[in-house]
Amino acid sequence: MKMKKISSFILAGLLLGAVSCQESDIAENYTDPSKVAVTSVEKQFTGFLVSTKDYVLPGYTNYFVALRTSINHYNQVTGWVNDASAQFVPGSSGTEAVWFNYYNMLAQYRELQKVYASKTTTEQADRKFFMTVARIFLYDQTERMIDLFGPIPFTEAGFLSTNGGDYAASYAKFDDPQTLYTTMLDDLKAISTELNATTINAGYQTSFKTQDIINNGDLTAWKRYCNSLRLRMLNRVSAASSFSSRATTEMAEILGNSTTYPIVESNDQNIQLDVYDINTDINSKGFKDGIASDGGWYGNTAGKKMMDFMNTNADPRLPILFEPGANAAGAYIGIDPNATQAVQSALSNAGVVAIYNRYVTSHNQFFPGVIINAAEVNLIKAEYYLRTSNDASAKTAYETAISQSVKFYNSIIAISNATGVNAAPAAATDASIAAYILKDGVSWDKATSSAAKLTLIGTQKWLHYNLVQPYENWAETRRLDLPSFTFPLDNANKQTVPPVRWTIPANEITYNAANYAAVQGTDNLNTKLFWDVK
Template sequence: MKNILLVTVAVASIGFTACKKKDFADSYADPGKISTSTVDKQFAGTLVSRMWTNTDKGNHGYVVPQYWNYFVILRTTLLHYTQAVGWENSDNQYVPGSASISDNWKDYYYFLAQYRELEKIYSKLPAIEQADNRIYMIAAAIFLYDQTQKMVDLHGDIPFSEAGKLSTNGGNYSASLAKYDDAASIYTTMLDSLKGFADELNSIVVPAYIQKKFNTQDLINLGDIKLWKKYCNSLRLRILTRASGASAFSSRASSEIATILSTPAKYPVVTANSENIKVTVFDLSSDITAKSFKDGLEGDAGRASNTAGKVMIDHMKANGDPRLRAMYQPGDSAKGVYTGVDPVGDRSAQDAAINRDSKIALYNRSTVSRNQYFPGILINAAEVSFLAAEYYLKTANLSAAKTAYETGIRQSVEYYYWIRTLSNDASSGPLTPTNATEVNAYIASTGVNWDLALTTADKLTLIATQKWIHYSVVQPHESWAELRRLDAPALSFEVDNASNIIKQPPVRWFYPSSENIYNKTNYDVVSSKDNLTTRIFWDVK
């Protein structure tokens, strides 16, 4: 089969509120209806192509938690590399599988082709209609950049600027062979565009007839322009922070982050959980649900990804973390004791603990894996607060850094208890509410207390550790990127002496083997980087 990057033909989509698969597929699946599509419908189709699994099209969902993403792609890769879960060590365990790589790649470029079709449809509008429909292009690009950053952070250089344009190029296969764009240049493109969007959103006027349709087609912020502003600027904050250690970006990151954080009226960010950027599950009879999250995370015996890792569990227990009971539940035979899998423990002991003893803690089924209303999290308040804390620490504004750090912790606690309120599952039993006294005690505990961290490095480790706990299994892409960038918290892994490829977790993923076949000329330019040890440009520590 030809590489999806080159041959996917973007197809039309229809608008909906809580659409059924049949309703959507009637228009979405027929390439012959491209000419009848509209900007608003293709905008919705672009979002949908990334949000949930569409077996009719052979693509998989990556925003709302889905089986394929968690079981096939994340289970043996990012969830292990971040120790968000516990697992039994095995030979060649750190090499990402070909299915993980190829499916993730294929699905991203299917999504990108949908976006290119949106660009194509928009470009054919008269100027006055382009102005009216501008909000669709801004919103689609913000979401595209969010998803593209994840791809860059996995692979480094990727085809981007010329990718996904087979339909745009009139079906000319040769003209659609896409070059690889330098990872840093993609970051620059995204930052330049997002800065422009941030200013444009402050003055944009959306006609009433467009706003009415946008409210329906916008599956992320439901037409709320204020939330799109917050999404845009919060994403800028994430990308700037990620690139801040690279010499080519350090000055820009410092300047732009300072501007964002000091002028909230002009550049607002997400500051409360009520503003979290997410895809909400409204109707379990629609396709936008987390029904398959259970099979994706819980899997089956010996292949589950809902078992707790020792390092995270021990930190939470030692410091009285209020999130512990919301995020996890004790093993069925653990008599209320939370125990995690030791990542460097004996393999036979790991096997017994996971598969036979039933004493290992699990991710709370009612909060996480069996919560069919689990939202598709894009950016949230705690994440933004921790990014702000890091910036303030770097600028020696310790008071502001402490406030942002402690605010992030409070928001993270609130976040996990809020997610539990969404659940339609009660199998884990009732969740004892937390309170201000418990949260304050946690913030004052030895392993969390800001004032007990005496050096800048120690304080940065506190921030990094809280990010890591907060991301858990919910945002593994962000977690793995931040672990590589900050080298904190320090995690130990078994040395895989059986592997002749890599003995510790990688710092990037391979490209799919199809690239060396169907896009060989362009692949050859980056082939020297196609290994598991070439760092992404921002990974400089």
């Protein structure tokens, strides 16, 4: 059986080989449970986190196969030359890769549940915190899948191993996305309360620090992760009628009590997968080929809209995130998606199109796997405060987010090990950030309406996320319809405009046909998700 033809219920019941992080952290501390008779909660927890590393860190398959010709185009964070190859239909190999990765991760989580359930009551009590924080990461990844596909198998998925290999008992239904959001928000709220009452004894604190590759055993960081994820999810569904009241109430509760509900508030609190040793499997070596940074494929070329905005407003991130084309005499030029193919090709062939800064991004093998950071949280806060008519707090959060975003990218310069490319760009100064915040297209005070201020927030999200947080970028640009994009109609193909979702991969349809039939009617590229109401 070819692996790519395995459905979610089968894949989520298989346990694929684990990879290593640092030798002392993973290789010796995580044993693939498919190959041995006994594992442990601690080691399986690490295996669960590691299983999706290439979709947290900038990995090759994620960027080159899944994102390069789909989401990064739809977000206009890259520029490309139009062609006649159904460019608004996400490639099947990319959607299958994302689907496959998620259900591999779910397989590891179900095995974690199985291992935990096999322990005595006392052993479970000692290790419960592993299970609690694992659900935070699980829900983060599950939100991404829902926001891509809509209904997905989840509550019944992944139990093939638990069911003793009984295939007939393991076919998984597709869960309603609104129901899954409700379930996850309910549980994240309960997790927040539980973590506030959790203490870890010294012995298990040591193992937690060793096994936790995300937050290094820092329970407070997991609390921030939990509540920041709640803010993200609540804001995502805030315009949906069935969630709007809840979103307002719970976001006010979180933002009104930082002691009970700590969130990510500064860059030193960012939730991310850091690279410590590029000679382990936890590295960003795949970034270089993932965005095809050494020529061709249009994986790292700049788009006109982003270049125009950053040039016009002297964005201090411009020379950090981008480098001019070799023949551009220092100018930052992007490809216009609405230009003719001949014009686009001539521009590209002239060597004047800007590319993502190789020193900072693609050739930087220490680039972190960004999960949630301070600039993102403050932009969420700014939107919430604007929505609830608290202009002063909205302005503070918005301006803080801009400063944090610039300084976040400053920090990436400092950790780069890139060689053989352009020189390290100079870090942006406080003066350049302050001047940027006062620019006409950026200034909060010069925006004359709530709609104009929301446009500012949406634009800064787009700039901050760029291709570093592509899935969040696509979700937010769809939800807000900001910034406003224009595309040429692709009249040569059935799908003439960019999609608003991905469709379920063919292998899932084939192998889980009976359950797929229940969602088939809405499984198309143009059916909006429940939170996408604009």
